[in-house]
Amino acid sequence: MLRIYASLAAAFAMFTYGAYKALLVFPPISSPENPVMEELYRNVFFHVPINASGFLGFTITLFASILYLKTRDMKYDLIASRAAKVGVLFITFTLLTGMVWAKPAWGSYWNWDPRETTALIMWFVYLGYFALREAIADEKARARASAVLGIFGYSSGIFTLLSTRIFPSLHPPTFGLELEPEMGMALGIMITASIIVFLNLMYLEMRIERLKQSVGGR
Amino acid sequence: MRKVRPSAVVNLVRKELRAELRTKHTVNFMLLFSGLAVAFFSRISGSYVAGAPEIGVGLLWLVFLFTGMLGLGRAFVKEKELGTLDGLRLTPMSSAEILAGKAVYNLLLMLGVQSIIFPLFIVFFDFPIRGSVLLAFGVLTLGNACFVIVSSALATLVLNARARELLLPVILLPVLFPVIVLSVSALKGVLVDGEGFLNILGEIKIILAYAVVMSTIAILTFDFALEE
Numbered sequence: 001m002l003r004i005y006a007s008l009a010a011a012f013a014m015f016t017y018g019a020y021k022a023l024l025v026f027p028p029i030s031s032p033e034n035p036v037m038e039e040l041y042r043n044v045f046f047h048v049p050i051n052a053s054g055f056l057g058f059t060i061t062l063f064a065s066i067l068y069l070k071t072r073d074m075k076y077d078l079i080a081s082r083a084a085k086v087g088v089l090f091i092t093f094t095l096l097t098g099m100v101w102a103k104p105a106w107g108s109y110w111n112w113d114p115r116e117t118t119a120l121i122m123w124f125v126y127l128g129y130f131a132l133r134e135a136i137a138d139e140k141a142r143a144r145a146s147a148v149l150g151i152f153g154y155s156s157g158i159f160t161l162l163s164t165r166i167f168p169s170l171h172p173p174t175f176g177l178e179l180e181p182e183m184g185m186a187l188g189i190m191i192t193a194s195i196i197v198f199l200n201l202m203y204l205e206m207r208i209e210r211l212k213q214s215v216g217g218r
Numbered sequence: 219m220r221k222v223r224p225s226a227v228v229n230l231v232r233k234e235l236r237a238e239l240r241t242k243h244t245v246n247f248m249l250l251f252s253g254l255a256v257a258f259f260s261r262i263s264g265s266y267v268a269g270a271p272e273i274g275v276g277l278l279w280l281v282f283l284f285t286g287m288l289g290l291g292r293a294f295v296k297e298k299e300l301g302t303l304d305g306l307r308l309t310p311m312s313s314a315e316i317l318a319g320k321a322v323y324n325l326l327l328m329l330g331v332q333s334i335i336f337p338l339f340i341v342f343f344d345f346p347i348r349g350s351v352l353l354a355f356g357v358l359t360l361g362n363a364c365f366v367i368v369s370s371a372l373a374t375l376v377l378n379a380r381a382r383e384l385l386l387p388v389i390l391l392p393v394l395f396p397v398i399v400l401s402v403s404a405l406k407g408v409l410v411d412g413e414g415f416l417n418i419l420g421e422i423k424i425i426l427a428y429a430v431v432m433s434t435i436a437i438l439t440f441d442f443a444l445e446e
Contacts (some may be wrong), residue, residue, distance in 0.1 A: 027344065043296045069442050127292040128389040135379035148439045155431060159396050166424060209270055 004203070007196050014193035018045060021186040029103050036104050044179075045187055047097040050196035056195060057087025057202070058126065058157045065150035068143060077143035080150050081133060084196055088126045095119060101133040106170060115171035118160040125153040221320055226311050231326070234293075234429035238327075244296075248327065252335045255281045260342040262370040263428055267343050274343045275406045279361070279398055283391075285331055286365055290324045290387045295372045303377075312372030313440040317370060324366040329416025332358055350414030354405060360422065362403075364429045374443040400425050 022045035028038035035186050064080035067073070098116065099109040110116065129149050136142035179187060221379075238244060240327060259277045260267075267274040297303040313393050336355065339345065376382040404421040408414040415422075 045272060069439070100319065117399075118396075121392045124392040125389075128392055131385060133390050134376065135376070135381060135385050137380070138378060141378040144442050144445060145378065148443050151439055152368075152432075152435055155428075155435070156392060156395070181441055207278070 004200055008200055009150050011193040011196040011200075014189050014196075018186050018190040018193065021182075022046075022190070025182060026186075034105070037190050040068045040101060040105055043097060047094060047101065048187060049190040050092040050097065051099040052191050053194045054090035054094055054196035055157060055161075057083045057090060057198060058122075058154060058177040060202075061087065061126075062154040065147035068147045073136055074139070074143060078209055079202075080147060080204055081130075082202050082209065084126050084150065085205060086201045088123065088130075089201075090194075090198060091119065091123050091126075095123065111170075113165040113171055114167035115160070118156070118163040119174065122153075122156040122160045125156045129153060219363060221297070221312060222314050226315040227318045227322060230311065230316065231323045234319070234323040235326070242366060244289050244292050245327065245330065248285050248331050249334060250260075251288060252281050252285040252331050253338065255284060256335060256339050256342055267345075271346060272406045274339070274345055275409060277400055278336075278339050279402050279405070281335060282328070282358075282362065282365070283394075283398065286362070286369060287387045287390060288326060288383075289327065289331075290369045291383060292368060292369060292375075293320050293324055293375050294377055295382060295395070298377050307444065313444050314437045315435060316444065317440045321366045321370040324370055325363055328362040328366060329359065346410070347409055348383045348428075349408035351413060353418075354408045357401055357404045357408060357418070357422070360425055360429075361397055362427060364397040364401075364432065365394060367429060367433050368397075371432070371443065373442070390406060396428055397425055400428075 021043050026042070029041050031037040031041075060083035061080045064076045064083060068076035068080060095116075098119070102111060102113075102116070103109050106113070129146055132149055133142055133146050136145055159166075163169060259281065263273065263277065294303070297306055309316075311319075332355075336358065340347065369386075369390055372393065373386060375389070376385045378442070379385050400421045404418040404425070407418045407421070
């Protein structure tokens with residue numbers, strides 16, 4: 001438990017530093033064609049790290065699903081399902097931070113921009129993953145079916161990543177965002193903090209699930 | 219056990235067709251349902267579609283989606299209900315052959331529905347066609363091919379679940395979403411904007427890539443999905 005507290009404290013310190021830098025230190029960027037962006041860009045320091053952790057979650061689900069099918073070790077089913085659960089939580093926050101940003105930047109909270117659309121669909125894929133898990137009573141059958149869907153579902157993640165390239169989109173490109181070195185560092189710190197929080201949540205979820213199983217519940 | 223023998227696939231398709239033609243339950247249901255859906259959509263939105271034909275293209279795909287999900291989900295559920303799934307597992311066929319057989323049979327069903335509904339749709343909606351009908355039919359077929367690959371693979375996942383008919387659309391729709399969006403866009407390009415093959419090549423390439431990725435995942439995971 002001590003390790004969890006220590007790492008969460010570290011993540012909190014990193015988050016505070018990053019948020020302080022992002023909100024109070026960095027100057028407005030120059031954006032002549034869209035003046036509202038001058039201050040609005042600060043959202044990047046929250047939106048991108050949360051999103052990265054969410055994608056990390058679904059990637060963990062993918063690999064754990066493959067490993068489950070190879071080894072039939074229920075441990076991997078636990079990892080896959082918990083990573084997906086926390087991943088859905090993080091993607092929910094990604095969508096929310098994106099919407100808050102989109103209102104002033106694009107004019108409305110929801111615009112059906114390709115990136116928004118594909119991210120929402122990905123969110124539905126993983127909610128479907130849990131609907132499938134809920135509906136299968138047998139433990140082994142549940143693990144097997146959800147592992148296969150965990151592999152299929154990842155295609156929606158890849159589609160989301162590529163969406164800004166496939167379709168004409170207003171969303172800034174997924175890769176190759178250009179930032180000042182100092183801003184890049186702050187972003188890196190925020191990403192690290194977010195991933196630490198993600199892994200801790202996932203670990204706690206796994207412990208809860210194990211405790212549930214040990215007292216005979218589901 | 220990943221080898222796919224064409225003769226085995228053909229045999230499975232023949233078995234499916236023979237079983238289906240005995241009762242024609244699924245075919246009749248699919249035709250009836252899709253005809254009803256086209257009539258309803260036409261009555262409800264006919265006047266809007268005349269002003270904005272691209273709405274009609276989306277509606278056409280919705281008809282295929284609903285018909286397909288209700289009808290194609292039966293491919294494996296039927297085997298489970300009749301208890302013939304074990305028989306299917308015992309046949310000396312690889313899982314890839316079973317998947318291919320089911321997908322080809324489902325595609326035949328969808329092609330049947332498509333070739334009746336597409337003309338009906340044009341008549342009911344008084345749809346102005348600016349491009350090549352043949353190309354439009356080809357785009358529809360490509361979209362439906364993707365559809366049957368994914369639905370045949372995912373339909374096995376819900377076999378052991380409660381409320382399988384309800385669950386299948388929930389997991390199938392989001393996974394299919396890219397194909398639907400791209401084929402609606404390609405179909406709109408052909409039918410409404412009168413574009414040729416080269417103009418919609420971008421969409422076709424992505425749909426094809428998607429089909430390849432999905433069939434690869436389906437073949438690799440089908441062994442596990444079919445297990446009891």
